[in-house]
Amino acid sequence: MSADVPPPLQRAVDAYLDHLAVERGLAPNTLASYRRDLRRYLEHLARTGRGALDEVGEADVAAFLAALRAGDDEHPPLAAGSAARAVVAVRGLHRFALREGQTQVDPSRDVRPPPLPRRLPKAIPVEQVGALIAAAGADGTPLALRDRALLELLYGSGARISEAVGLDVDDAHAAPDALRLSGKGGKERVVPLGSYAQEALDAYLVRGRPALAAGGTGGPALFLNARGGRLSRQSAWAVLRRATERAGVAVEVSPHTLRHSFATHLLDGGADVRVVQELLGHASVTTTQVYTLVTVDRLREVYAAAHPRALRA
Known part of the structure; x- marks a missing residue:
């Protein structure tokens, strides 16, 4: 159920949104997303009895993140990417309030957005x-x-x-x-x-x-x-x-698809991951290793199709 937002909380958010629009020049669609996320945050704070930003603690911000991921009667659970976007809006609000002297601490400083799932590069067949x-x-x-x-x-x-x-x-x-x-x-x-x-x-x-x-x-x-x-x-x-x-x-297909295909096909052909790292110009081999996950998926498919005891009949 939606909660009535105390005026001090609403004024703090309005000031932050004005700052984003006027001084930061955010696009209307981006502002609309911030407004929606912060409205939900204010309703969460109101339900827990917080009347102003200087009453908010780290536990309140962490609880909001947990609520985003769990969902409620009015809102479905948010995916990691959407929850991370909402946390970014909340952290921006608290940093702004601290900078403007509205609060003495930033309770969101140590609350981290949920980790995003690793996206495997797309490759197309030779x-x-x-x-x-x-x-x-x-x-x-x-x-x-x-x-x-x-x-x-x-x-x-x-x-x-x-x-x-x-x-x-x-x-x-x-x-x-x-x-x-x-x-x-x-x-x-x-x-x-x-x-x-x-x-x-x-x-x-x-x-x-x-x-x-x-x-x-x-x-x-x-x-x-x-x-x-x-x-x-x-x-x-x-x-x-x-x-x-x-x-x-x-x-x-995008130009990056050809780059992904280049790396994936090299690894499929037996190339060493550090050689592929050099060819791609990656500063760290960790970046290149994501392509090995694609290759493992391919090996799994081949194994399942070819091995006589891979799948139970």
Whole structure:
């Protein structure tokens, strides 16, 4: 049952929302989410007899988090992501109240949002990768040569989309059959490039890029748009979307899907996780190890299908 919110609590939330709207410039939809979450928090505090923020203790905030996860007669249980969003709103309110001198302590400081479930990267089968690439370069025009080279490079090197569109021509010749990528924080790495990607890149550089460069300033960019300027991330996304539609691939595919597929297929083929870490440019092997979970799932599927005593008849 909803509880009547004491005016001091409501005034504190209104002041915080005004701060978010005016000084922080939050979008209307974000503000609406904060307002809903904080309304539920105020009702929770009112039901427990709290009349102002300076009466709230850490146990009250923790109890609210538990209530979000458990649900009640009016609200279904919230998933970890939604509960974490509500806790962020509550912690922001208490930090604001402390900063403004409305309270002497921040009771939410040590209350942590629930951990989010680890999302496994999405990968597509090798056959679908091949169908995408073939669909991108089907007609042999300069743009088609560029599109095929781009997708071959994304899958062949595991590059992020920002790294791919940021490449200059010289980066494609950093070493024989290798590519120089500039990753997060400006950290450079050289990755090998397979024969399929190298052939597609050579074809684009010889027969595709000169035609595109003639329509603009050219410059050092490796991948050019139809006007001769550097290809943008948004345009690279559009290349992949068109190839996905032409190939008839039913699942959602993004440039990061090709990066995930690159890593997963390497591990499936027996590559060491630390080698994959270097190829992807991950600062920590922990980030790369999430791909091993995908591989374990694949091994489990194969085992269940192939082993004579995997499943009881």
